[in-house]
Amino acid sequence: MAIKVRYFASLKENLGRDKDSLDFEKSISVAEVWEQVMPEQAIPDNTLTAVNMEYVTLAHQVHDGDEVAFFPPVTGG
Amino acid sequence: MIKIVSSGFDPFQEVHAYQQQQQSLAGKYGATNLFIGTMRDLNEGDSVKGMTLEHYPGMTEKQLARVVAKAGKQWDFLDSLVVHRVGDVFPDDVLVLVAIWSVRRGAAFDASRFIMEALKSQVPFWKKEILVDDNSRWVEKNTDGY
Numbered sequence: 001m002a003i004k005v006r007y008f009a010s011l012k013e014n015l016g017r018d019k020d021s022l023d024f025e026k027s028i029s030v031a032e033v034w035e036q037v038m039p040e041q042a043i044p045d046n047t048l049t050a051v052n053m054e055y056v057t058l059a060h061q062v063h064d065g066d067e068v069a070f071f072p073p074v075t076g077g
Numbered sequence: 078m079i080k081i082v083s084s085g086f087d088p089f090q091e092v093h094a095y096q097q098q099q100q101s102l103a104g105k106y107g108a109t110n111l112f113i114g115t116m117r118d119l120n121e122g123d124s125v126k127g128m129t130l131e132h133y134p135g136m137t138e139k140q141l142a143r144v145v146a147k148a149g150k151q152w153d154f155l156d157s158l159v160v161h162r163v164g165d166v167f168p169d170d171v172l173v174l175v176a177i178w179s180v181r182r183g184a185a186f187d188a189s190r191f192i193m194e195a196l197k198s199q200v201p202f203w204k205k206e207i208l209v210d211d212n213s214r215w216v217e218k219n220t221d222g223y
Contacts, residue, residue, distance in 0.1 A: 009131050009203035010215040053136035075216040076202025077114050077173050
């Protein structure tokens with residue numbers, strides 16, 4: 001199964017990239033996605049997570065073709 | 078209607094054009110409330126000379142539509158127009174417009190406030206400020222609005 005992972009704003013700058021692609025054998029959680037793409041760095045406390053452009057928790061299970069996003073608190077308006 | 082725009086806009090022209098176009102509103106609304114958010118040249122005690130507004134294309138529109146729909150369930154308004162700027166902006170540029178048309182004033186005032194507060198906490202936009210000394214910094218959180 002393959003998913004796309006995206007990063008935005010300060011998180012993107014800190015990580016030095018805006019996306020990753022990830023292949024895995026069985027369904028995994030959003031928290032496990034982070035562990036796979038950033039094995040050396042704990043997820044920052046205030047990070048927001050989305051799958052297919054809907055907010056989800058870290059426990060949400062990710063499936064083939066999903067787009068997972070990690071980003072800091074939003075500050076529009 | 079929801080619009081994300083990457084160049085400057087005149088909120089009053091947007092409202093005028095939208096209202097002219099929505100023939101069904103004519104004669105029906107007794108209240109129009111406009112909220113216009115504009116970029117300041119000072120934040121947290123520092124002079125700011127510019128800003129970049131980043132967003133998550135697709136999710137931004139989706140979440141903004143959800144916020145407007147939530148407001149529509151809570152207040153009985155006739156129509157709404159939300160325009161939000163992205164990209165490079167400068168002091169005095171308009172960042173956001175929320176316009177609500179309703180039969181009476183209550184729904185227009187209340188729905189407008191709700192949409193602005195929800196937009197600031199739920200819709201994926203991020204601000205990066207450029208200070209006058211050319212240092213830059215991400216805005217990390219919203220104020221309470223006062």
